[in-house]
Amino acid sequence: MALVLVALLAGTGYLLHRQNAPAARATGDALSPSARPRASTAAVTSTSPSPRAKASGSRPATWFPQHGPGTFASAHGGTARFGTGRLLRYDVKVEQGLAQTADGFAAQVDAILDDTHRGWAAGGLWSFQRVSSGPVDFTVYLVTPDTTDRMCAKYGLDTGGWVNCSAGKQVVMNVKRWLLLTQYYTGQADEYHALAINHEVGHRLGHGHVTCPGAGRPAPVMMQQIKGMHGCVPNGWPYDGKGHYLTGPAV
Template identity: 45%
Template sequence: MPSPQAAPPPAGRRARTGRVLAGLCLPLCLLLACARPGVNQLAPDPADRTPTPSAAPPPASAPPPSAALAAQSSPLPSAPSSTPSPTPSPTPTLPPEDVLAGLTRREVPPDGAGALAVVPGSTPAPGPGPVRALSVAVEAGLPVDAEEFASFVMTTLNDPRGWGAGGAMSFARTDGEAAIHLVLATPGTTNRLCAPLDTAGEVSCRNQEMVVLNFRRWVEATPEYTGNPTGYRQYLVNHEVGHALGHGHEACPGPGRPAPVMQQQTLGLHGCTQNSWPHP
């Protein structure tokens, strides 16, 4: 049998129902229209050009950390700057007397590892008479041209005003066996090589067959030799080698007179004048 169907409402009821639905539709439609993009909304500010990120599907696999670091370290373009880049300061030029003494810089390292490098090669004795062989070494790490330093030492020792004056002796440099080993060292290494003498990192010494020149004194000299670093360096070589030759300390003979080369001129002239030579 066919299913019974509900009878249609009377015509007047249908009219009233239509009016009610129409009254509900008007505010609902207005609400939906306001929710649609671009409808009844303010236009975006043209100055705001920041794009709105859109959701993207996750990558199939994360990049390795190295790739992420590389991406982070990639330089970003930047606007040109009107501020000029600073110009690096040039390395100061050493005065000729420092270059002559073998210096390449004037910085004084307070200490070093103690590794001593003998300057290779040899320099023959320049004249007749007894020959004293010595080696020259420089502590590793010092700002020194070792060959220039060795040349300064040998020129000083074989100067006519030196210990070999009148043919008494001459000096030859070797990188092998020698009676005297002359060393240029940091203040800390000097103090260790001179033990049991305590140099306080300030003075030089002779210890057995070793002559140790303190690099601080080689660079800075002393106030009494201000303006004459070459003269002080010649004095230092002759004084310490003089100890190796058996000479002891001497005192100032009187105000205004040249200081003996074996006077401790590093500790003051005590009224004497500068003198770098055994036989001035």
């Protein structure tokens, strides 16, 4: 029974959409109500640290609070334009009280969107630029599980304290998921972070979910990888580095 419960917590379920929120998109790794873990309001730690996360004082690198104030620190400065396609401007915000800084998180987001060989800019359709002021096309947030739920619920999405979402102009990264990764990306924090950002930004670009195109092939970034790899191998990027878009049959 314990093994079954672990499997359910790690990778099963579905996301509940409200029919009156067609613009809302959520990552495909949401949990069903029966499988969704219910964390307490106490701080949570893990024994599997993310190498990109930094500890604060004596706290472990994967420390995070379950609940936050709902106020945010913005990353400073901006970037050059990444890519040559239609320009999308974005900013980055981190909920106050987390061990991660807005500038540190922004550097990770920038590195993913700046990848013009494997990222969304590789296809020539899109380009990205982080700004610290003025209008933006979307904001990338890193927030506590409870704040994730509140932000995503406004668009009819049930994130269950566990997953990310893309809704309106919000790309919401749940710090719990950001730090603890998934069973398929254990020890591969950078690759999982690429998957999380690229999946949710992909929804902002209008992409829906797809399935595995065949055994042994890279999992498309728009595949709901938390529900199982179905023969595909883990992959966090929309392009293969040679200009080929990695996709599969539509769900």
